[in-house]
Structure formats: structure tokens, C-alpha cells
Amino acid sequence: MRALVLEEIGGPLVLKDMPIPEPGPGEVLLRVKACAVDQFDLKIRSGKVSHAKAPIILGHEIAGEVAALGPGVSTWSVGQRVTSTLYLTCGRCRKCQTGRETICENFIGYLGIQTPGGYAEYTTIPEVNLVELPESISFSHGSILANAIGTPLHAFTKRMHLQPGERVIITGAGGGVGLHAIQLARMMGALVMAVDIGPAKLLAAQANGADLTVDPTKQNFAQAAREWTHGEGVEGVLELTGAATLSTSLKALGKGGRLVIVGFHTGSEFSVQASEMVANEWEILGSRNVNKRELAEVVALVQAGRVKPVISGVYPLEEAETIHGQLNRQEISGRVVLEP
Ligand SMILES: [Zn+2]
CATH class of the missing domain: 3.90.180.10 (Medium-chain alcohol dehydrogenases, catalytic domain)
Known part of the structure; x- marks a missing residue:
């Protein structure tokens, strides 16, 4: 061979x-x-x-x-x-x-x-x-299906417990996992702010359903998120980037917000104040890939045309x-x- x-x-x-x-x-x-x-x-x-x-x-x-x-x-x-x-x-x-x-x-x-x-x-x-x-x-x-679609499906359903009407930020939204994450979040009834660098990735994010796109090298996305949510902050952040965006992601998180970390290719260290976690009842969660039962769900979603x-x-x-x-x-x- x-x-x-x-x-x-x-x-x-x-x-x-x-x-x-x-x-x-x-x-x-x-x-x-x-x-x-x-x-x-x-x-x-x-x-x-x-x-x-x-x-x-x-x-x-x-x-x-x-x-x-x-x-x-x-x-x-x-x-x-x-x-x-x-x-x-x-x-x-x-x-x-x-x-x-x-x-x-x-x-x-x-x-x-x-x-x-x-x-x-x-x-x-x-x-x-x-x-x-x-x-x-x-x-x-x-x-x-497994890595690019299953990973965000697991993160949104089993970890973030994303609900209809919630507002979610996806960092690294223009990559393989990110574009499908946008589709899934929209499918679940959430609103999506896509964060990534450069017009090509942001256009791809838009084409996959992002409500709003932000280039973090041009605009502070935590500030953009506060404006988008009338000062409240978002209910969820799906982190696909890591150290480069983690601290800004925390600043974008509203009360009761869930930060779910999936990718950290720009580094994995960040700091968080326990007092802020308590005051806001934040949840910081890791999410690891996809299990076999969820992969079968992905197959069904794609077969039904709900995720492309x-x-x-x-x-x-x-x-x-x-x-x-x-x-x-x-x-x-x-x-x-x-x-x-
Ligand atoms: Zn085992």
C-alpha cells in the first residue's frame, strides 16, 4: 500500500x-x-x-x-x-x-x-x-464528523448545556471545529459571536451562521460582547484558542456564565479570581473530544441535513x-x- x-x-x-x-x-x-x-x-x-x-x-x-x-x-x-x-x-x-x-x-x-x-x-x-x-x-x-463536529456537540450539550436564546462566543470560530460549532449553536437556538483573525475566517464564520463577527486584533471582543448583550455579558464561551483569548473570554462572561475550554493551541495558562467566580457563579469546564454515542448522533444530524x-x-x-x-x-x- x-x-x-x-x-x-x-x-x-x-x-x-x-x-x-x-x-x-x-x-x-x-x-x-x-x-x-x-x-x-x-x-x-x-x-x-x-x-x-x-x-x-x-x-x-x-x-x-x-x-x-x-x-x-x-x-x-x-x-x-x-x-x-x-x-x-x-x-x-x-x-x-x-x-x-x-x-x-x-x-x-x-x-x-x-x-x-x-x-x-x-x-x-x-x-x-x-x-x-x-x-x-x-x-x-x-x-x-468525530473531531470537527462531534467535539463541539459534546462541548455544547454535555458540558455547557447551551440553551435556546443564550448568547455564546466561539473563539477560533473560523477553523474546522469552529465553523461546525457555529452551526451547532445556531441549531440549538443560541446566538453566536464568532471571534477569529482575518476577513477570510470571519466571512466563513458568517456563512455558517454567526450573528456577529469580531477580529480580536482590531477590537476587544469582551467589550464587543458587553455591547452586544446590553452590558450583561454572554452566557457561554467556547474556547478553541487558549491563552491568547482566555482572559478576554472571562471578561466577556456574564453572571451564571459557562466557559468551556476545548482547544489551547496558543498556550494553556490563564488566571482567574476565585472572588469573581463566586460573585458571578461562573463555571469553568474542560471538554474532551467526542464519545461514540455522540458520533452516532452527529451522523444522524448530518444525514438529516441539520449540520453541513x-x-x-x-x-x-x-x-x-x-x-x-x-x-x-x-x-x-x-x-x-x-x-x-
Ligand atoms: Zn476505560
């Missing part, structure tokens, strides 16, 4: 011929039809993910067709279309047993780090990670290096997908 291999951390992606992997017990062999490119891939390449060891095949947002079954697999058959969650979990601990497997007590790791990922024609995936993908959803759309997957391009494996460069320079709105 053809596979893009990162032979050393910090090095180039090298297209190679490799043997097709054998699925182990409880795993399926997947013919990869689409694999989305994510900022996390760049972090791995640059050595910022300490547990990622080269050589490695990147790619953790995968959709494809079941090509063979490993020993003991009985829930899938060859030829089925599937998408996948991205975390490798134990399946046995209290968290896994109660549907909170993204905080598994015995967390094993990620597709595309602890196992060879989807920048290849074939990969192996544990059967428990898979969710059926109906014919009406393309593989390229299927590849972005946003992809800015589909490319062959050979283009991955170019795509990584563009992603690194923040030139891409939404998700880009590779078709091995």
Missing part, C-alpha cells in the same frame, strides 16, 4: 510502499477513503506531542470501508462504510462503561500516534471505535506537505481532507 511516513520528528513526509497491515484481535482492516488533516498532525510533526514516536503514519480523522476482520470481530462485515472515533480506550473502566470513554482511566492513546494512522491506503482500527456511515454521507464528510460538513478541499496524499504548510500559516478555513 501507499503510505505517507513521517520518518523522523521534524522531518518531511515520505511517500512509501508498505505492506498492508494485519488486523489484530478486535480490530478491522480499513480501506481508508478519506482522512482529514488537523492541527494536531502539525503538533506531532513539530515534536510538541512527547508520546509520539517516529517513524509514524499520521492521520486520526478517518472514514473508509471495512476490508477485512481481525480475530473475534463479529459486529462488522467486509464492505461496510464506517467513520471512527479517534481515541484508544480500555472499554472496561467506570468512565468507559458510562459512555465517558474520552476520559478513560486507562487511556491508551490516539489513532495516528499509538497506531498507524490514515495517511495511507489501509489502516487497522479497533471495532469499538467504528460507527456506520450511511451512503448519503460522502467519505470526505465522514472523516470530519464544511470542507475547503480534497487532495491526494502527494499534496499533504503543501496542505500542512498552508495549515501552519493559518491559510485554511474549515477542514482539508486527503484521499489516499
Whole structure:
């Protein structure tokens, strides 16, 4: 099979011929039809993910067709279309047993780090990670469901408990997760202020339903939020950015507000006054990715046309290096997908 291999951390992606992997017990062999490119891939390449060891095949947002079954697999058959969650979990601990497997007590790791990922024609995936993908959803759309749509669905429904009529800020709103977060918040009846840098990302945010867009390099978005909410402050902030925006996000939060942190690529340290938390009954919550049951909900939402997957391009494996460069320079709105 053809596979893009990162032979050393910090090095180039090298297209190679490799043997097709054998699925182990409880795993399926997947013919990869689409694999989305994510900022996390760049972090791995640059050595910022300490547990990622080269050589490695990147790619953790995968959709494809079941090509063979490993020993003991009985829930899938060859030829089925599937998408996948991205975390490798134990399946046995209290968290896994109660549907909170993204905080598994015995967390094993990620597709595309602890196992060879989807920048290849074939990969192996544990059967428990898979969710059926109906014919009406393309593989390229299927590849972005878990991370780009499932992540904000989990954050809004299970963590923020976003309610109709509430006002929510999304930082990093023009990225792959952000654009779908806007759609989901609107679907849930909330009003959205999208925060991101540059006209291209803000236009994309508008196109996906943002009521208001703010470029934080031109305008203080906490101030903009106070004006937008007649001085009250917002009910929710979905943080997809991190240290660069966290303290402003807190200033934008109204009484009873919930700050849900999902992404922190600009750094993770910030400070908060306990007195302000108490005075305003703020909630500061973390939200980690998506569980399998929620991924099935995402599939249903997309199938019903209630959320529209946003992809800015589909490319062959050979283009991955170019795509990584563009992603690194923040030139891409939404998700880009590779078709091995
Ligand atoms: Zn577990």
C-alpha cells in the first residue's frame, strides 16, 4: 500500500510502499477513503506531542470501508462504510462503561500516534471505535464528523448545556471545529459571536451562521460582547484558542456564565479570581473530544441535513506537505481532507 511516513520528528513526509497491515484481535482492516488533516498532525510533526514516536503514519480523522476482520470481530462485515472515533480506550473502566470513554482511566492513546494512522491506503482500527456511515454521507464528510463536529456537540450539550436564546462566543470560530460549532449553536437556538483573525475566517464564520463577527486584533471582543448583550455579558464561551483569548473570554462572561475550554493551541495558562467566580457563579469546564454515542448522533444530524460538513478541499496524499504548510500559516478555513 501507499503510505505517507513521517520518518523522523521534524522531518518531511515520505511517500512509501508498505505492506498492508494485519488486523489484530478486535480490530478491522480499513480501506481508508478519506482522512482529514488537523492541527494536531502539525503538533506531532513539530515534536510538541512527547508520546509520539517516529517513524509514524499520521492521520486520526478517518472514514473508509471495512476490508477485512481481525480475530473475534463479529459486529462488522467486509464492505461496510464506517467513520471512527479517534481515541484508544480500555472499554472496561467506570468512565468507559458510562459512555465517558474520552476520559478513560486507562487511556491508551490516539489513532495516528499509538497506531498507524490514515495517511495511507489501509489502516487497522479497533471495532469499538467504528460507527456506520450511511451512503448519503460522502467519505470526505465522514472523516470530519468525530473531531470537527462531534467535539463541539459534546462541548455544547454535555458540558455547557447551551440553551435556546443564550448568547455564546466561539473563539477560533473560523477553523474546522469552529465553523461546525457555529452551526451547532445556531441549531440549538443560541446566538453566536464568532471571534477569529482575518476577513477570510470571519466571512466563513458568517456563512455558517454567526450573528456577529469580531477580529480580536482590531477590537476587544469582551467589550464587543458587553455591547452586544446590553452590558450583561454572554452566557457561554467556547474556547478553541487558549491563552491568547482566555482572559478576554472571562471578561466577556456574564453572571451564571459557562466557559468551556476545548482547544489551547496558543498556550494553556490563564488566571482567574476565585472572588469573581463566586460573585458571578461562573463555571469553568474542560471538554474532551467526542464519545461514540455522540458520533452516532452527529451522523444522524448530518444525514438529516441539520449540520453541513464544511470542507475547503480534497487532495491526494502527494499534496499533504503543501496542505500542512498552508495549515501552519493559518491559510485554511474549515477542514482539508486527503484521499489516499
Ligand atoms: Zn476505560
